[in-house]
Amino acid sequence: MQAFRARWQARVRQLRQEVHALLLAYRDPRLPWYHRLLLLGLLSYAFSPVDLIPDCIPVVGYLDDLVILPLGILLAIKLLPPAILEESRARARTAQAQERPRFRGGIFLVLAFWGLGILFSLWVLSKSHLIPGH
Template sequence: MTLEPRRTWKERARQLKLELFALLLAYKDQRVPWYARLFIICLLGYAFSPIDLIPDFIPVLGYLDDLILLPLGIVLAIKLIPPVVLQESRVQAQEIINQGKPRSWGGALAIVLIWFLCAGVVALLFVRWWW
């Protein structure tokens, strides 16, 4: 038994991280169309959000969104971005990752605030429905 399959999975995970970071950099580029930017920001919000469409504790289906929906979303986002911008973003992402792990506290705070806002709206609707 070899460790080759494990290595390919790790490599795929690294590639997925690189692609997500490249999409973040491409999102900031003015040459990307508005509809692609909207799709990218929704995809990145979903990818980095702690809340999944299908919770991970549900057997088999829990990881289905992570294994199928996220890669499909990345493929679609890549097709929406001009090739020149995507290539520049990939090179820039690789350089930043090689320097150390990138952190975005502002991005993390924005995602947390969005989820709190959504939870507040749901709670408000529930209270209105209950009374």
């Protein structure tokens, strides 16, 4: 079980490094506009909280996370000019090696946003008399 976990952690690190390399390649001014457009769509989808297929749908919900996104990353890697890809990978490796501990306070911001959204929804429902007793 320990070996399985170590393999998965290594794969996740590698995938994270590849996505970082794609982000760096996107920012490269030598990249043609059509590659930039492809990377923009892929990276937007990768970092978007909205999925093509909602995760609440059993089995199929994780299809985009486990199949579509990795295939998109593979396609982007295959289509990028080799020189830009290698430079971006080298810069991503360097950045990952020098990575400092990150501030993980963003989760609190997201939770606060969702909490305020729920409170606002309850307030709207109470004003519309959909909640009995109000």
